[in-house]
Amino acid sequence: MTMHSKLMVGNWKMNGSLAANASLLSDVLAAMADLHCRSAVCVPSVYLAQVQSLLVGSSIGLGAQDVSAHDMGAYTGEVSADMLRDFAVRYCIVGHSERRQYHAESDVLVARKAQRALAAGITPIVCVGESLSEREAGQTEAVVKRQLAAVIHANGHCISEIVVAYEPVWAIGTGLTATPEQAQHVHAVLRAQLQAASSHADRVSILYGGSMNAANAAELLAQPDVDGGLIGGAALKAPDFLSMLKTASR
Known part of the structure; x- marks a missing residue:
């Protein structure tokens, strides 16, 4: 279990428009005053400038959905980490x-x-997760550990600076959700792997990201190793996102 407050991240995926973004964030920001969890929204890159300006002075962090593996150069269509930093992207x-x-x-x-x-x-926010066939074959632990191990291997000295999101692939956009017990089991496995790699692993938030919504958030967030959520569809509806932020602030 991490030492800091829950982290709730909305992943807008390929959704949004100038008008819809302004409306959604206006509703969310109007109700943020009493909420104590950490929060962020990861938006399509073309909207980073707009959302950066909408979030000025608020506690919501700005996030991107992807970044290039290259620093700069002839990589048409790619967006570098330095470009993201230009727009005050935090996640x-x-x-x-x-x-x-x-x-x-x-x-x-x-x-x-x-x-x-x-x-x-x-x-x-490093995402790991198994497919339905991998889960049914009993490979869940092996798959998520392999995915996280690659990141630990490349970033060992600063691994405590990452966030991990467990998103069972079979539960994304399907309406299926891991039970709180299933989620907790995998989160505990990931926590142990991080602790073996770093003495500061307790700083790492491990989010659950498979169809978390306003109805199931409380049960999932009550698990000892679930430090927050990576939220898809529910983050596009202000009342649902706010409901989950409230739950995470308790």
Whole structure:
């Protein structure tokens, strides 16, 4: 269990518009005064400038959804960590299951992206998780440990500066959720792996990221090793996101 408050991160994925973003954040910011958890929103890169200006003076951190494994150069369509830092980005998701699945991102590439973010002073939110077939084959622990090991291997000396998000692939956007016990079991495995790698591992927040919503957040967040949530669809609805921030502030 980490020593600091819960961290709740909204992942907007490929959603949003100038008007919708302004409306959503206006509703969220209006109700933030009494909330004590840490929070962030990870937005599509084209909206970083807009959302940076909307969040000025607020406690919500700005996050990106991906970063290049390269520093600069002839990489058309890529966005570097230094570019993200220009927009005061504090968090960056790396290795989301959708990137691993649709863009064939390897464990080594994800580790390099985490390295680039850390070098720019940005906290990488490293996603790990197993598919349904891997879970049914009893490979859950082996898969998440392999994915995290690559990041630890590449970033050993500053591994306590990352955030980890466990997102069972079978529970993303499917409406299926790991039971609180299933989530806690994997979080405990990841915690032990981090503790073996760093004496400061207790600083690392481990978020749960598989279809967490307003209805199941309290049960999941009550688990000893669940330090917050990486929230997809529910983060696009102000009442739902706020409800979860309230739950995490208790």
